Amino acid sequence: MKRLDSLISALPSYVTDAVDYPMIKDLHMDSRDVTEGSLFFCISGYTVDGHDYAPQAVKNGAVAIISEKKLDGIDVPVIIVRNSKRAMAIISSCFYDYPTEKLKVIGVTGTNGKTTTTHLIEKILSDHHKKTGIIGTMYMRYDGKEVPVKNTTPESLLLQKGFSHMVESGVEAITMEVSSHALEMGRVHGTNFDVAVFTNLSQDHLDYHGTMERYAHAKGLLFAQLGNGYRNGNQPLAVMNMDDEYFTQLETMTAAPIMTFGINGEADMKAVDINIHEEGTNFKLVLGSNSVPVNMKMTGTFSVYNALAAAAACYSVGISLENISKSLASLEGVSGRFERVELNQPFHVIVDYAHTPDSLENVLHTIREFAKGKISVVVGCGGDRDKTKRPLMAEIAERLSDYVYLTSDNPRSENPMDILKDMEHGMKGKDYKVIKSRKEAIYEAVRNAETDEIILIAGKGHETYQTIGTVNHHFDDRLVAKEAVEECR
Numbered sequence: 159m160k161r162l163d164s165l166i167s168a169l170p171s172y173v174t175d176a177v178d179y180p181m182i183k184d185l186h187m188d189s190r191d192v193t194e195g196s197l198f199f200c201i202s203g204y205t206v207d208g209h210d211y212a213p214q215a216v217k218n219g220a221v222a223i224i225s226e227k228k229l230d231g232i233d234v235p236v237i238i239v240r241n242s243k244r245a246m247a248i249i250s251s252c253f254y255d256y257p258t259e260k261l262k263v264i265g266v267t268g269t270n271g272k273t274t275t276t277h278l279i280e281k282i283l284s285d286h287h288k289k290t291g292i293i294g295t296m297y298m299r300y301d302g303k304e305v306p307v308k309n310t311t312p313e314s315l316l317l318q319k320g321f322s323h324m325v326e327s328g329v330e331a332i333t334m335e336v337s338s339h340a341l342e343m344g345r346v347h348g349t350n351f352d353v354a355v356f357t358n359l360s361q362d363h364l365d366y367h368g369t370m371e372r373y374a375h376a377k378g379l380l381f382a383q384l385g386n387g388y389r390n391g392n393q394p395l396a397v398m399n400m401d402d403e404y405f406t407q408l409e410t411m412t413a414a415p416i417m418t419f420g421i422n423g424e425a426d427m428k429a430v431d432i433n434i435h436e437e438g439t440n441f442k443l444v445l446g447s448n449s450v451p452v453n454m455k456m457t458g459t460f461s462v463y464n465a466l467a468a469a470a471a472c473y474s475v476g477i478s479l480e481n482i483s484k485s486l487a488s489l490e491g492v493s494g495r496f497e498r499v500e501l502n503q504p505f506h507v508i509v510d511y512a513h514t515p516d517s518l519e520n521v522l523h524t525i526r527e528f529a530k531g532k533i534s535v536v537v538g539c540g541g542d543r544d545k546t547k548r549p550l551m552a553e554i555a556e557r558l559s560d561y562v563y564l565t566s567d568n569p570r571s572e573n574p575m576d577i578l579k580d581m582e583h584g585m586k587g588k589d590y591k592v593i594k595s596r597k598e599a600i601y602e603a604v605r606n607a608e609t610d611e612i613i614l615i616a617g618k619g620h621e622t623y624q625t626i627g628t629v630n631h632h633f634d635d636r637l638v639a640k641e642a643v644e645e646c647r
């Protein structure tokens with residue numbers, strides 16, 4: 159609990175007629191969640207304008223409002239700021255006593271591999287720190303608790319609150335995914351990073367960012383906000399994939415020192431003598447004149463990149479190469495990423511979260527390396543998301559497999575058949591099937607599977623729902639595939 163004047167004194171500027179400064183018990187950005195004694199932030203969103211909900215917030219107990227304009231008929235103090243989202247980030251970190259000052263924070267951005275890399279970092283850190291937290295697509299997890307999240311990178315207020323709970327539980331180090339949406343919308347304003355990691359950049363989210371240039375710029379904001387100064391006695395560090403074509407652009411966006419990783423070039427942290435096999439990868443992790451062998455249970459060249467990213471980040475916070483190698487070897491995998499469904503059937507089923515052209519291409523190339531029979535793909539594209547990736551993903555599925563089942567993947571507000579039509583524009587002539595129902599598509603793939611065939615079910619990975627309209631229907635690719643295998647025996 160803090161008094162309003164102590165909170166707003168953290169802001170660089172504001173205007174208010176307030177004479178009384180109430181005690182603030184809680185912070186809220188949604189009028190429906192407001193409780194007695196709260197400070198309410200009016201956010202102009204993409205769907206509605208939060209300023210319209212100020213009266214409801216007051217009715218529900220808000221004792222002060224942060225707004226971008228004068229509000230009529232509100233009888234609690236109103237603080238007017240230029241940008242409520244920025245004010246929310248600053249006030250939230252102040253309200254929760256600047257939690258990231260008490261944590262080692264490793265942020266990971268990039269189109270693909272964020273969830274996987276943060277899980278590798280979490281594993282390495284938790285093997286060598288007492289307590290670790292992780293925030294990302296799947297959850298906010300710390301101290302044995304898993305808190306559900308709506309966004310890969312939550313809004314600043316929710317982040318600061320989460321960080322403060324982590325600090326209270328004794329967490330020392332955290333790793334978090336930082337999405338391009340979050341960077342653009344300022345969700346990580348107020349979060350101080352020790353290390354920022356860049357995995358890679360390829361097409362996604364053009365519905366939101368418009369062009370690849372603006373998408374790359376959004377990703378670069380993480381590195382731009384790393385800062386020049388010292389933090390807890392150390393300079394913040396950028397860890398970057400030197401093999402990615404956007405590396406040269408992104409490295410110009412930070413004043414922080416950079417540690418590079420890669421396979422092809424002269425990176426600081428390198429993987430050499432790489433052996434990719436069905437069950438995993440073996441390689442030598444090299445840093446200067448030091449090297450250690452790594453034997454991971456995750457397969458594919460992309461897994462080597464994720465391991466390098468995690469290794470470089472963890473080395474920079476003081477963990478030895480030997481300990482990094484041990485932790486990398488002991489992680490079984492990440493839920494919904496290259497996850498096998500094995501019921502001793504004569505063919506293979508792999509569920510993977512590939513939902514971008516690049517990830518689909520990577521995962522299919524990896525499968526091709528050890529496939530002994532046919533490869534078939536069950537794949538769809540999300541509704542209300544980048545439409546231009548639809549034909550590209552279909553084209554990749556067709557080119558790198560023997561048979562494609564085009565199906566639905568969270569159609570959201572769109573007509574599933576319209577999404578499938580967009581995908582069909584990418585098909586070049588091989589035979590394929592369009593099956594709107596994802597369950598039916600999986601069953602059909604399983605029914606038609608030949609001995610040694612590999613069925614890749616792409617796009618939903620760990621997700622346990624199918625969003626149709628605004629309703630989340632329970633759906634889990636892994637469970638549906640298991641049922642299909644059992645029923646089709």
Ligand SMILES: CC(=O)N[C@H]1[C@@H](OP(=O)(O)OP(=O)(O)OC[C@H]2O[C@@H](n3ccc(=O)[nH]c3=O)[C@H](O)[C@@H]2O)O[C@H](CO)[C@@H](O)[C@@H]1O[C@H](C)C(=O)N[C@@H](C)C(=O)N[C@H](CCC(=O)O)C(=O)O
Binds near residue numbers: 190308310
């Ligand atoms: C496009 C987008 O990012 N939208 C985000 C945005 O929602 P919005 O602007 O539509 O919010 P809104 O509904 O207009 O509401 C505006 C304000 O009014 C308030 N309100 C609203 C109704 C009411 O009755 N009372 C009230 O006070 C709302 O709480 C809010 O403060 O702000 C919300 C709160 O932070 C986010 O949850 C929401 O993410 C939505 C769910 C989303 O799908 N976002 C995706 C695109 C996204 O962010 N994805 C990235 C990951 C991408 C990746 O990893 O590949 C992510 O980080 O999750």
Ligand SMILES: Nc1ncnc2c1ncn2[C@@H]1O[C@H](COP(=O)(O)OP(=O)(O)OP(=O)(O)O)[C@@H](O)[C@H]1O
Binds near residue numbers: 271461513517
């Ligand atoms: N380094 C990588 N490069 C390319 N593809 C990758 C890489 N790592 C993982 N993938 C592929 O991308 C998929 C998603 O991986 P992951 O969930 O780790 O990415 P993400 O960046 O967190 O995605 P999201 O943007 O949805 O949060 C994986 O299932 C795999 O197919």
Ligand SMILES: N[C@H](CCC[C@H](N)C(=O)O)C(=O)O
Binds near residue numbers: 310513540543617618
């Ligand atoms: N974080 C990504 C996840 C996409 C997953 C895929 N299943 C879809 O729904 O498009 C997004 O929100 O765009």
Ligand SMILES: [Mg+2]
Binds near residue numbers: 273294295
């Ligand atoms: Mg993720």
